[in-house]
Amino acid sequence: MAEAIITLSNVNIYQGNSAVLQNVNLTVNAGEFVYLVGKTGTGKSSLLKTLYGELTLKEGQANVAGFSLNGLSWKQVPFLRRKMGVVFQDFQLLTDRNVNDNLKFVLKATGWTDEKLMAEKIQDVLDKVGLKSKGFKMPFELSGGEQQRIDIARALLNSPKLILADEPTGNLDPETSDEIMKLLFHISRDFNTAVVMATHDYIVVNKYPARMIRTEQNRVIDNATIAIQ
Numbered sequence: 525m526a527e528a529i530i531t532l533s534n535v536n537i538y539q540g541n542s543a544v545l546q547n548v549n550l551t552v553n554a555g556e557f558v559y560l561v562g563k564t565g566t567g568k569s570s571l572l573k574t575l576y577g578e579l580t581l582k583e584g585q586a587n588v589a590g591f592s593l594n595g596l597s598w599k600q601v602p603f604l605r606r607k608m609g610v611v612f613q614d615f616q617l618l619t620d621r622n623v624n625d626n627l628k629f630v631l632k633a634t635g636w637t638d639e640k641l642m643a644e645k646i647q648d649v650l651d652k653v654g655l656k657s658k659g660f661k662m663p664f665e666l667s668g669g670e671q672q673r674i675d676i677a678r679a680l681l682n683s684p685k686l687i688l689a690d691e692p693t694g695n696l697d698p699e700t701s702d703e704i705m706k707l708l709f710h711i712s713r714d715f716n717t718a719v720v721m722a723t724h725d726y727i728v729v730n731k732y733p734a735r736m737i738r739t740e741q742n743r744v745i746d747n748a749t750i751a752i753q
């Protein structure tokens with residue numbers, strides 16, 4: 525049987541007192557690639573924030589990467605985050621240190637101490653994103669696409685079962701978007717990592733078809749089609 529990485533049952537998501545999404549039922553399995561689409565303000569980010577513990581789950585049952593979100597305390601959130609990688613459109617590397625040291629900073633912050641193991645892990649993730657030779661580059665020496673790859677490498681540091689990506693191609697030209705999409709599909713397929721990617725980029729969605737869920741009128745619609753958008 526497929527391993528479920530995300531299971532939401534009868535989940536209601538709020539921003540303040542307003543209900544953004546109601547009665548969300550969703551299962552995402554290991555290695556699955558899922559687009560999250562929907563008009564602006566319909567709750568894509570709120571759903572992702574619930575999944576990574578930024579928005580507290582108030583109603584319903586949720587399990588993400590082996591963690592129950594029911595009654596999850598703020599203290600436990602960092603442990604949940606270590607089980608997933610989160611990729612943002614506007615992630616900034618620390619500008620005062622090279623790529624290796626940026627990645628090492630994240631490893632140390634998530635409890636790694638062994639210098640040799642950290643160096644090996646950094647090489648491993650840079651290799652996975654095709655940037656093995658760029659470890660000594662400073663952030664300003666990297667293109668936008670390379671910076672986004674480093675962000676994906678960062679997300680891979682703790683060998684996550686799940687990657688949540690919020691508009692990862694939002695700032696990129698079409699050719700670079702292609703590279704990032706190929707990389708995300710490769711990660712999902714070859715490392716059995718589930719990827720949930722929020723996007724407005726229908727060129728990308730058309731070119732790289734996958735399961736699609738859509739936020740609309742306080743609901744999440746599974747197996748959505750593009751035509752209705």
Ligand SMILES: Nc1ncnc2c1ncn2[C@@H]1O[C@H](COP(=O)(O)OP(=O)(O)OP(=O)(O)O)[C@@H](O)[C@H]1O
Pocket residue numbers: 539540544562563564565566567568569570571739
């Ligand atoms: N921090 C917040 N406090 C109060 N309301 C919020 C907050 N963040 C979002 N909202 C509201 O929640 C609703 C859903 O917003 P959300 O950001 O999840 O939508 P989205 O689909 O991700 O939009 P976009 O495509 O523009 O990123 C909107 O009505 C928004 O105004």
